[in-house]
Amino acid sequence: MTVNTQPTAERPDPRAYGLPVVRQSEIPAELRSLVSRVHDLIDAVANTEADTETLAEAARTVEGLTAGLNVARRQIGTMVKRDEDLPEEAAEFGTITNIVAGDTNPAAPPLTLHRTPEGLRGEVTLNTVYQGPPGLVHGGWIAAMLDQALGSASSIEVHPGLTARLEVNYRNPTPLFTPLEITSRVDRVDGRKVHVSGEIRAHGKVTAEGTALMILIKG
Numbered sequence: 001m002t003v004n005t006q007p008t009a010e011r012p013d014p015r016a017y018g019l020p021v022v023r024q025s026e027i028p029a030e031l032r033s034l035v036s037r038v039h040d041l042i043d044a045v046a047n048t049e050a051d052t053e054t055l056a057e058a059a060r061t062v063e064g065l066t067a068g069l070n071v072a073r074r075q076i077g078t079m080v081k082r083d084e085d086l087p088e089e090a091a092e093f094g095t096i097t098n099i100v101a102g103d104t105n106p107a108a109p110p111l112t113l114h115r116t117p118e119g120l121r122g123e124v125t126l127n128t129v130y131q132g133p134p135g136l137v138h139g140g141w142i143a144a145m146l147d148q149a150l151g152s153a154s155s156i157e158v159h160p161g162l163t164a165r166l167e168v169n170y171r172n173p174t175p176l177f178t179p180l181e182i183t184s185r186v187d188r189v190d191g192r193k194v195h196v197s198g199e200i201r202a203h204g205k206v207t208a209e210g211t212a213l214m215i216l217i218k219g
């Protein structure tokens with residue numbers, strides 16, 4: 001997708017870029033169930049010490065399932081429309097396979113962010129699939145979650161944009177298997193430049209802080 005990043009006052013409609021849009025309520029319960037089970041499967045595969053016969057049988061089964069699902073694939077860039085209760089021009093769009101928050105991505109935690117009077121807030125608990133150092137969240141993944149939270153703050157509060165610069169300060173280790181609170185907000189808007197910031201907290205203590213510059217895309 002080529003994104004034209006000229007100044008604009010109106011929220012862009014992905015359909016104008018030839019991108020299909022799926023409403024969240026249109027995602028079948030069966031697909032949500034499959035995504036959840038494969039999410040658990042990824043964790044099981046990453047950690048299994050099962051015998052080789054069990055592993056070989058699992059590989060054959062998964063290969064067959066993969067072929068069955070690949071008979072019909074979504075277009076790259078398919079978007080999901082969130083906040084369905086909001087008018088079209090105020091709704092948030094995101095790619096349906098987004099690695100941090102995608103509704104249909106079994107590798108995503110997923111992180112769901114909600115509006116608060118201060119900005120956005122979400123909670124997520126990560127397992128060893130997201131592990132870097134022993135028992136801790138991978139630093140790249142911390143950056144990815146902050147990027148998502150900061151980008152969403154711009155997208156929801158101002159206008160969608162692309163990350164031009166992201167800085168992360170790792171203040172304390174971010175633990176696995178612990179509810180993480182993620183917050184973000186818009187600090188300043190300067191034309192097409194949106195300055196955003198956010199934090200990740202565990203047990204109320206900041207583990208990572210992020211600041212970013214988002215450049216607004218044209219609608």
Ligand SMILES: CCCCCCCCCCCCCCCC(=O)SCCNC(=O)CCNC(=O)[C@H](O)C(C)(C)COP(=O)(O)OP(=O)(O)OC[C@H]1O[C@@H](n2cnc3c(N)ncnc32)[C@H](O)[C@@H]1OP(=O)(O)O
Nearest residue numbers: 005012014017093147148151152155160162163164165215
């Ligand atoms: C289609 C439907 C849409 C729906 C959509 C929904 C999206 C829903 C989002 C959800 C949340 C996602 C969260 C994940 C967000 C990512 O992961 S985005 C992916 C990672 N980022 C990228 O791939 C961006 C790659 N970089 C680029 O494409 C281009 O450099 C940029 C950022 C678009 C800017 O290029 P440009 O549009 O040509 O802008 P340019 O004229 O160079 O600069 C404009 C201004 O910004 C300044 N600037 C630009 N870059 C920088 C920088 N790095 N440092 C400082 N200043 C800078 C310039 O100096 C200029 O300032 P002024 O002269 O106006 O004072």
